[in-house]
Amino acid sequence: MKRRNLLNYAAIATTSAAALAACSKTAPNTSSPIASPSQPIIQWRMATGWNKSLNVVFGAIDRFCQRVGHATNGRFTITPYEAGEIASALEILDVVSAKTVECGFTAGYHYVNKNFAFGLSTAVPFGLNAQQQNAWLYYGGGLEALQKVYAQYGVIQFPAGNTGAQMGGWFTRKVNSVADLEGLKMRIPGLGGELMKRLGVDVQAMQGTEIFKALESGKIQAAEWVGPYEDEKLGLDRVAPYYYYPGWWEPGTMYEIQVNQAAWDRLPKEYQAIFQSAAVEANLTMQAQYNAVNGEALERLALKGTKLLPFSEEILRSAQKAAFELYEETASKDATFKAIYEHWKTFRTQVYSWNRINELSFASFAFIQEK
Template sequence: MKRRKFLTKTGLGAIGATALGACNSQSEKPTITRANTPKTDTRQPSFRWRMATSWPKSLQILFEAADLLCQKVNNMTNGRFVITPYAAGELTDGLKVLQAVQDNMVECGHTASYYYLDYGSALAFGTTLPFGLTASQQNAWLYYGGGLEAMRRLYQNLGIINFPGGNTGTQMGGWFKQEVNTIEDFRGLRMRVPGLGGKILQRLGVEIKSLPGNRIFTALEQNTIDAAEWKNPHADQTLGLNKVAPFYYYPGWWEPGTSYEFQVNLEQWNKLPVEYQEIFQAAATDINTKMLAQFNAVNGEVLEGLVLSGTKLLPFSSEILQASYKEAFIMYEEMASKDQDFRNIYRQWQEFRNQIYAWNNMNELGFANFALKHPNLA
């Protein structure tokens, strides 16, 4: 990637009726929310929207992220732009939020793009790719590496505009009822895994089950699945997965930095005053940052509690990781050869990944290899 071209790309622009056209601009600057922004003009029109989400209310950090955006938008418009969030199943199934937004059943939603690969495999880039980008790397790609522009071009064809809306960080590898030490142990295993991670494991012999979060516990408890990944210690414990499967594996190589997003019906978006559009975007950006911070703040303590209560924490073997890595990039090349949208984003994503891997291998990994292994030297 040419340095000049890279530095001029941003992902924070693209607002309003000109949003998708602006995605092609190389000189666009990030939107900056200033402390002295004037109050909303009370002469502005009122809007009442509904937001479908993919989350049950019991998943506090995830559902509350959607709720927090609604609160912020309401407060910043003096109650003239009200969005009401709904849990999975209240308005639509948790895995059908995109369809609800596209069909204008609701004006907006909070979900993950990799739930909707039937609409196009390239949508996976909006959430995460196995052996791809960490949370900070994903945000760098979305906001400043051309990623958000690329995703918005895809969503334009669906009548939707998207905004990054949270990240879990690198996830865990999931809960298993039996140990898995080799690739052979995966053959015939029934497992809940979404996105391209599920497709890779399917190629390795796993029987993939597609389930929303609120159905995972029951499926494990009733032995209709043998294993399931969800997110991280805090979210997994909230679902009670530690009560129905004893083995907890890491790392979640299929989700190294899982991004969520706010999806907005483009027709409804274009009806908003520009000021409301900017407020919505600012609130989404704030939540995108805070969700990751919150998960990082709570997961260590929860993980410690899980282990003390009997959870058996295990790493995936080198055999499993190496076989999965090899299969992942074989699959990506096959997908790129068949799908132009996937190919166009994948080649640009690869270039960005190689560049940021080289940088983070030196700065972050160089530091972590020592410091995280010696936490008590001071």
């Protein structure tokens, strides 16, 4: 897929032309690619890694499915299923690859044990934030590079949501230094977990629904989830008083729709265009909703007594050093990862330099000013 054409499909009837234009090199076509009655009736199932109670992330994919249905006059329908109904949160890629279902909604970093490059599709420690990830995927060649990797598993993937920068998690005791992390039992998955291991943490694997009881019972002393809104819904503020930031392991967590390649190839071109446009909309609106609700939730948590604490510079510097040591080690052993990583690293350097001038200079002044 050529990135200059990625968003030429962007104007389905129910999608905001203004929002999509912000991501497109050319103004979107205002005519709607509504499917004609001659198009086939197609019904797909979608396995997801989340439950309906997580209304932002599950709500985004539910709206995506509705968009596709509306834009095709009900001729192409996709039904999303909660985690566990078809597959667990960590099995989505497997069931899509095997065509147990036609598509799934998940995060690529759940599958780094299959291919380390999948982490770059979602978020890696000290990597790209949400805006930078969009830039790399849509206009920096990242999506084409990653789709070549996914093709090895019979899958094509599309960005479809972002949490923005996440929080650093809940702790039952303060951690002021790397020494304080030694032996700490913490629920943290993925690459963040791998790096925490290198810093001495006893990393525990568990589903999100298990975190509250594990903290309450003392089975673990720390856990990360998403951000204020989702964390408050799990009640984590009731079992751990210290809420650390930033979530350096997930500076902009990108979720994706994975589609079985053979199923995708059989779709009419109009359906493919509608599908891609709806995915772009989901990608944009999920982060917008998270920014809105997280601000409100953080204020509530602070009023209830949650203590917001930054990770120390010692911890951040040690984690950053460990992160890039891991990437370089992996690149030296894995040619596929090395090719994408070198491309990603060059883009990261360039966009960091630009955002240091435009974004950071503004934020460093404006965000700390009191009214």
